[in-house]
Amino acid sequence: GAVVSQHPSWVICKSGTSVKIECRSLDFQATTMFWYRQFPKQSLMLMATSNEGSKATYEQGVEKDKFLINHASLTLSTLTVTSAHPEDSSFYICSARIPGQGTETQYFGPGTRLLVL
Amino acid sequence: DAKTTQPTSMDCAEGRAANLPCNHSTISGNEYVYWYRQIHSQGPQYIIHGLKNNETNEMASLIITEDRKSSTLILPHATLRDTAVYYCIVRVARNNNDMRFGAGTRLTVKP
Numbered sequence: 089g090a091v092v093s094q095h096p097s098w099v100i101c102k103s104g105t106s107v108k109i110e111c112r113s114l115d116f117q118a119t120t121m122f123w124y125r126q127f128p129k130q131s132l133m134l135m136a137t138s139n140e141g142s143k144a145t146y147e148q149g150v151e152k153d154k155f156l157i158n159h160a161s162l163t164l165s166t167l168t169v170t171s172a173h174p175e176d177s178s179f180y181i182c183s184a185r186i187p188g189q190g191t192e193t194q195y196f197g198p199g200t201r202l203l204v205l
Numbered sequence: 206d207a208k209t210t211q212p213t214s215m216d217c218a219e220g221r222a223a224n225l226p227c228n229h230s231t232i233s234g235n236e237y238v239y240w241y242r243q244i245h246s247q248g249p250q251y252i253i254h255g256l257k258n259n260e261t262n263e264m265a266s267l268i269i270t271e272d273r274k275s276s277t278l279i280l281p282h283a284t285l286r287d288t289a290v291y292y293c294i295v296r297v298a299r300n301n302n303d304m305r306f307g308a309g310t311r312l313t314v315k316p
Binding site for chain 2: 092094122124131132133134137140181183193194195196197198199201
């Protein structure tokens with residue numbers, strides 16, 4: 089299957105700092121990428137849809153000024169958690185969809201675990 | 206997208222077939238059935254998908270009932286590494302939206 093990578097795989101930061109997470113599609117171009125968040129023992133929750141060359145679409149309840157998304161190329165989307173606080177500690181997962189496939193399967197990255205102290 | 210219902214958890218003996226059921230009684234004619242799994246602390250992994258015919262790949266088989274209201278994912282020879290949460294998702298093909306995850310089934314493969 090298609091490969092999606094994330095960097096870093098884990099990060100620890102102090103409260104009030106900003107953290108950037110990268111999501112790359114390694115062997116295909118993705119016009120659309122998705123960002124999810126997963127808290128312990130819970131399922132994945134969509135945060136936003138990232139479209140190459142345009143503004144991201146955020147889910148209700150997700151602060152767009154706190155979670156900045158940039159999708160500047162067909163292989164890279166970034167999520168920046170600004171002024172992170174302990175409640176932002178979570179597992180962040182991106183996914184990308186291969187355009188043009190009949191059923192448009194989504195492939196997921198390995199996730200980034202964020203711990204805010 | 207149609208709603209799905211899966212058992213919360215299941216156990217399976219190593220080497221035996223794992224059969225994971227999914228109910229999707231409100232599925233529409235143009236909706237596919239997708240299966241993903243998530244091993245602890247990893248991103249979801251695509252397993253298989255189908256519309257109405259049974260499908261098989263190197264990982265699993267997908268059996269969809271004739272009325273398409275339910276399906277079963279079969280792992281033919283479960284190993285300890287198959288322990289994961291398995292998600293059944295129903296969605297329209299060529300949908301600009303994402304995959305919506307429910308609670309899934311936590312499969313534990315025991316030695």
